[in-house]
Amino acid sequence: MRQYWMTKDPIQINDCIERVIRPEAGAISTFIGIAREFTEGKRTLYLEYEAYVPMAVKQLERIGREIQDKWPEARTSIAHRIGDLGISEIAVAIAVSSPHRDEAFQASRYAIERIKEIVPIWKKEHWEDGTKWMGDQKEQVAYHDGKLKRGGK
Amino acid sequence: MRQYWMTKDPIQINDCIERVIRPEAGAISTFIGIAREFTEGKRTLYLEYEAYVPMAVKQLERIGREIQDKWPEARTSIAHRIGDLGISEIAVAIAVSSPHRDEAFQASRYAIERIKEIVPIWKKEHWEDGTKWMGDQKEQVAYHDGKLKRGGK
Amino acid sequence: MIQVLLFAGLKDKVGSSSLRIKEENITIEELKRTHLGIYGVEELLQQSMVAVNEEYAEMDTILKTGDVVAFVPPVSGG
Amino acid sequence: MIQVLLFAGLKDKVGSSSLRIKEENITIEELKRTHLGIYGVEELLQQSMVAVNEEYAEMDTILKTGDVVAFVPPVSGG
Numbered sequence: 001m002r003q004y005w006m007t008k009d010p011i012q013i014n015d016c017i018e019r020v021i022r023p024e025a026g027a028i029s030t031f032i033g034i035a036r037e038f039t040e041g042k043r044t045l046y047l048e049y050e051a052y053v054p055m056a057v058k059q060l061e062r063i064g065r066e067i068q069d070k071w072p073e074a075r076t077s078i079a080h081r082i083g084d085l086g087i088s089e090i091a092v093a094i095a096v097s098s099p100h101r102d103e104a105f106q107a108s109r110y111a112i113e114r115i116k117e118i119v120p121i122w123k124k125e126h127w128e129d130g131t132k133w134m135g136d137q138k139e140q141v142a143y144h145d146g147k148l149k150r151g152g153k
Numbered sequence: 154m155r156q157y158w159m160t161k162d163p164i165q166i167n168d169c170i171e172r173v174i175r176p177e178a179g180a181i182s183t184f185i186g187i188a189r190e191f192t193e194g195k196r197t198l199y200l201e202y203e204a205y206v207p208m209a210v211k212q213l214e215r216i217g218r219e220i221q222d223k224w225p226e227a228r229t230s231i232a233h234r235i236g237d238l239g240i241s242e243i244a245v246a247i248a249v250s251s252p253h254r255d256e257a258f259q260a261s262r263y264a265i266e267r268i269k270e271i272v273p274i275w276k277k278e279h280w281e282d283g284t285k286w287m288g289d290q291k292e293q294v295a296y297h298d299g300k301l302k303r304g305g306k
Numbered sequence: 307m308i309q310v311l312l313f314a315g316l317k318d319k320v321g322s323s324s325l326r327i328k329e330e331n332i333t334i335e336e337l338k339r340t341h342l343g344i345y346g347v348e349e350l351l352q353q354s355m356v357a358v359n360e361e362y363a364e365m366d367t368i369l370k371t372g373d374v375v376a377f378v379p380p381v382s383g384g
Numbered sequence: 385m386i387q388v389l390l391f392a393g394l395k396d397k398v399g400s401s402s403l404r405i406k407e408e409n410i411t412i413e414e415l416k417r418t419h420l421g422i423y424g425v426e427e428l429l430q431q432s433m434v435a436v437n438e439e440y441a442e443m444d445t446i447l448k449t450g451d452v453v454a455f456v457p458p459v460s461g462g
Contacts, residue, residue: 013166017185021241026189029182029261032170033462036179036252049461050392052454055438056461080461088174092462099189101265108182109258112462120435120454121461122392133393135431135458186384202383203314205376208360209383233383245384265384273357273376274383275314286315288353288380 003077004060006053006121011079016095019077025097029104031112033092035085045126047085052120056080059119063111067096070110071103078111080121091123156230157213159206164232169248172230178250182257184265186245188238198279200238205273209233212272216264220249223263224256231264233274244276308337308369311376316354320345330371334358337369354379386415386447389454394432398423408449412436415447432457 003019013030020028035047064076080092092115096107115121123134156172166183173181188200217229233245245268249260268274276287310325317323320342327341334356342351355378358367362378369375388403395401398420405419412434420429433456436445440456447453 013170013183017166021187023190023240025187025241026192028185028187030166030185031254031258032181032183033254034174034179034181034250037176039179039252051461052389052391052435052438052456055435055454058438087176088178097187099192101184101186105184105258105262112254115462116459118440119459119461120391120456121459122457123460124392133396133457134460135393204383205311205313205357205360205378208357208376211360268384269381271362272381272383273313273378274381275379276382277314286318286379287382288315 003075004057004064004079006051006056006060006080006082008081008083011081011090011093013090013093013095016077016079016093020075020095020097022075022097024073024099025075026099027101027104028095028097029101029108030096031092031094031108032090033112035087035089035091037087043128044087045128046087047091048124048126049080049082049085049091050122050124051080051082053082056119056121060115062118063114066114067107067110071098071107074098074103074107076107076111078115080115080119082121156228157210157217157232159204159209159213159233159235161234161236164234164243164246166243166246166248169230169232169246173228173248173250175228175250177226177252178228179252180254180257181248181250182254182261183249184245184247184261185243186265188240188242188244190240196281197240198281199240200244201277201279202233202235202238202244203275203277204233204235206235209272209274213268215271216267219267220260220263224251224260227251227256227260229260229264231268233268233272235274307371309374310337310342311374313376314379316347316350316377316379319347319350329369331368333366333368334363334375335365337375338365350379351377385449387452388415388420389452391454392457394425394428394455394457397425397428407447409446411444411446412441412453413443415453416443428457429455 060078067076075097078094094111096104098104125132213231220229228250231247247261247264249257251257308327357376386405435454
């Protein structure tokens with residue numbers, strides 16, 4: 001059972017949760033990114049996600065290793081959707097378990113921030129009046145010169 | 154459909170998630186507290202939760218109002234189990250949706266901290282060699298003089 | 307008549323989850339002192355929060371007949 | 385032979401998701417300058433990270449034949 005995957009099929013958060021449950025775990029923090037219909041009044045019809053799939057999986061695995069380095073007792077699972085998503089469908093699901101809640105919260109937050117930095121996935125907004133490939137949503141200067149922001153230890 | 158409830162039946166995180174999804178939501182942060190088998194090597198056989206149920210529901214609703222005051226666009230749902238729980242069963246499930254992830258993370262963290270402060274629920278550990286009612290796990294001085302730590306605005 | 311609810315360790319030590327006390331117009335502090343002293347649970351009561359009719363209340367709240375007073379030992383939900 | 389992969393806006397502007405370039409022993413920077421200039425995507429390439437064989441790489445990496453170079457425009461997953 002892979003802990004990190006990309007899929008064209010709808011994601012169930014429980015698929016991630018069941019991969020991180022273990023007897024030492026007392027806390028699970030999950031993060032779910034869903035397709036938002038209204039952004040400051042502007043209406044999205046659907047989202048389209050494209051990815052460099054094999055590399056995206058490797059980068060998700062890398063995020064998992066970074067989390068394990070930072071929080072050794074944490075266990076992580078991440079799934080990301082590709083293709084077309086209707087409103088309120090799950091784009092990304094992250095689950096992190098740990099003995100106590102503090103690390104679980106920190107690690108799941110870390111995971112989504114890193115996804116937005118290093119995982120080769122792109123979102124295209126389909127509005128009523130046009131489309132646009134979104135990028136650079138973190139407004140990281142690091143992107144602009146084409147360099148990778150290093151994480152981990 | 155109630156957003157906040159206490160139950161003797163197993164909790165599904167999706168029951169909380171479906172209560173907070175809305176077209177403006179792009180992020181959902183959930184927290185799941187599960188029965189941990191091993192705590193620093195000591196083995197728990199099962200957990201028992203007791204609650205002052207009607208008041209506990211009111212306090213969960215109060216936490217929801219506090220969250221709405223702090224993060225007006227957040228929507229919250231919380232379920233807490235009572236009775237006996239086997240290892241890895243869900244004791245508490247929290248889901249918070251919001252347009253963006255920062256508020257969702259903050260609010261779900263806030264919810265679990267407040268649950269541990271003000272909601273009249275008690276956990277009894279059943280170990281191989283005895284039992285104990287747990288209390289004061291936050292080590293809040295506020296408890297020792299019987300005063301309520303005020304939250305909200 | 308005032309109803310007193312007890313939970314968790316407090317319930318175990320007192321040996322009951324509910325007490326009925328024939329009093330009214332007394333404060334919670336007075337109720338503790340005059341009616342709960344016999345159970346030897348001073349320390350737990352000292353650590354407990356108190357609720358009247360399902361809402362947290364202060365120790366100087368005056369209890370009316372029919373009120374339900376709950377002693378809430380340090381909570382451990384979640 | 386070097387394979388170049390393009391994604392998202394970069395793919396749309398170039399009009400292809402993959403290019404085959406008859407070169408070897410050149411840096412990524414040189415590849416960009418000599419073979420991608422014709423597509424008018426300098427700004428997007430400038431903002432992009434680059435990966436060789438599915439791992440992020442620096443612009444001065446020297447490409448061997450058979451390498452797969454991916455230009456990764458600012459990502460927007462999650």
